[in-house]
Each structure stands twice: as structure tokens, then as C-alpha cells.
Amino acid sequence: MSTTLTVISHFHTLSQVVLDEITHTLLIDQLSIESYTDKRLSPRAHDFYFDISDLNKARSTIKTFSSSTGRPYDIIIQPSATRQNKKLFVFDMDSTLIYQEVIELIAAYADIEDKVAEITTRAMNGELDFNQSLAERVALLKGIDATNLWEELKEKIVITKGVRELTKALKRLGVTMAVLSGGFIPLAEYVKGELGLDYAYANTLGVDEHKRLDGTTIGTIVNGDRKAELLLEIAGKHGIDPKDAVAVGDGANDLKMMRTGGFGIAWNAKPKVQLEAPACLNTDSLQDVLYILGYTDEEINQLLK
Numbered sequence: 001m002s003t004t005l006t007v008i009s010h011f012h013t014l015s016q017v018v019l020d021e022i023t024h025t026l027l028i029d030q031l032s033i034e035s036y037t038d039k040r041l042s043p044r045a046h047d048f049y050f051d052i053s054d055l056n057k058a059r060s061t062i063k064t065f066s067s068s069t070g071r072p073y074d075i076i077i078q079p080s081a082t083r084q085n086k087k088l089f090v091f092d093m094d095s096t097l098i099y100q101e102v103i104e105l106i107a108a109y110a111d112i113e114d115k116v117a118e119i120t121t122r123a124m125n126g127e128l129d130f131n132q133s134l135a136e137r138v139a140l141l142k143g144i145d146a147t148n149l150w151e152e153l154k155e156k157i158v159i160t161k162g163v164r165e166l167t168k169a170l171k172r173l174g175v176t177m178a179v180l181s182g183g184f185i186p187l188a189e190y191v192k193g194e195l196g197l198d199y200a201y202a203n204t205l206g207v208d209e210h211k212r213l214d215g216t217t218i219g220t221i222v223n224g225d226r227k228a229e230l231l232l233e234i235a236g237k238h239g240i241d242p243k244d245a246v247a248v249g250d251g252a253n254d255l256k257m258m259r260t261g262g263f264g265i266a267w268n269a270k271p272k273v274q275l276e277a278p279a280c281l282n283t284d285s286l287q288d289v290l291y292i293l294g295y296t297d298e299e300i301n302q303l304l305k
């Protein structure tokens, strides 16, 4: 199978030492590649092209290689044929499109950070699943005045570096885009508007007759399973083959949508997520996703004009 391997530096350049390490240690010694061609995408990103019979095996070799010494670059392997076929991108929101976790912003707003953090810790220890931890955290929000809540939180949201450029370029390429968030709809809608996305899905908080949060959510919970379903729903609506969809996220509840689409990118994710995701990106800009799709700096500049 014709395969592409992309190396993206976490810094400004990829040195010759790194490229030699990739070609000698990884390609020749570990993957037993006898011949390859290559191309520079940018001072920070480099492509290698070769034929390989077992992509999954190569991917696991690369994961071991990448994690063994904490190398300051990411290595992404994918079939060459489908690399630029992407028709749909679905993004997680918290710690992916934005730097923050919305539940923590609300907790800070209501001065209940300690209580929310305690539930987060229990969830991370595996004591609570996503739905349980969401229900417990939302219950803590009961009584908060919702009148100005969302407007105040919108001011606090910081869009992740490179996201505006990435979404602008993808839009130019005719890609359909969605934010699928386990957070809350007013902010997901806001992010959708800021970035010109096509869809926003997230959870809805119940409000009582005095415009105070009632401590519940309304409707279907957006969790990992629902994110994967939504990917399929949106793809179906646009006649897009799910194989041409890419999911981008940082959390364990993003893994299922990554597997449901044809490709997934773990963005500065937890180790467990990095281990299971099709690709990992640990740089400081989501614009680097465009290197994964094979665009050179020159092409990216054209797309962003």
C-alpha cells in the first residue's frame, strides 16, 4: 500500500539529525523500508513516501518509537490515496478548539471550583463514567443565575492557536465542519459562529422559571457514543463517506468518533488517548493539521489569503 509518513517538529525546524534518525532508525531499521522518496512541506514538516504491507503494525512501531524518548516531533502515518480526500471534520471543543474546560469556567463563575475539581478527579480515576460525572457536576450548578452567565463566559473563551487558520483553510477546501462538545450548547454555538463551522452539538442545561440553572440537562447527552453517532448523521446528511471524515479531540470520549471516521487526530491528548488514536499532534498550533493533510507552507499561505 502506498503510504505517507509525516514528521512535524514541535519547534521551528526539523534538523538533519532528526531526519537521519527517521530514515535510518525508523524507516530502514525498524520498518524495513528499502526505498522511499521524500518531500519538505515546511522547515518544520517533512513527508516520506513508500510502500508498506501492514499499516497497523507500522503504526504501532511508530508509537513505540515516538514515545520511547519523548522525541520533540510527531510522526503520522496514513495511506497516501485518501490523505487529501477529507470531506468532514468534527472537533471536540474543550481543550481542543478552545484552551479551557467550560465546566471549570462555570465553576469559577459560581465559586464552586473545589467541588467540581473533586468530581473531575474521581472521573479521571475511573470511578465515574462520562454521564455520571456530567450529571454530578451539572447538579452542582443548580441555582446559578443564567441571565448573564453565557455572555460573561463567552468573554473568557480563548480559541486555540491555529484554529482560525485551520478552519479557514478547510472551509476553502469545501470541508464540512462541526463542533461536537460534551460541554454546553450556548458556548458551542458561539464557537461555531466565531469559526464559521456548519454544526454545533452539545448539552443543554435546564433552567427554572426564575432563569436559574435547575441542575439538570435536557435531551440526549452528548458523550463519546453520541459524538460518533453525530459524525455518522452529519456525514449521511451530506452524502459523505464516513471514511472521508476526520475527528480531532483530546479526551477518551473522542476515541470512538476517531474510530468511526476514517481518521482521527489526538490533540495534546492524555497518554491513553495518544496510544489508541490513529494520529497524534503535540505541537502548539492546530494549523499543523494542514501538514498532516499534505499541504506545504506555500499552499497553506494561498489557502489563507
Ligand SMILES: [Mg+2]
Residues within 6 Å of the ligand: 092, 093, 094, 095, 096, 249, 250, 251
Ligand atoms: Mg476535550
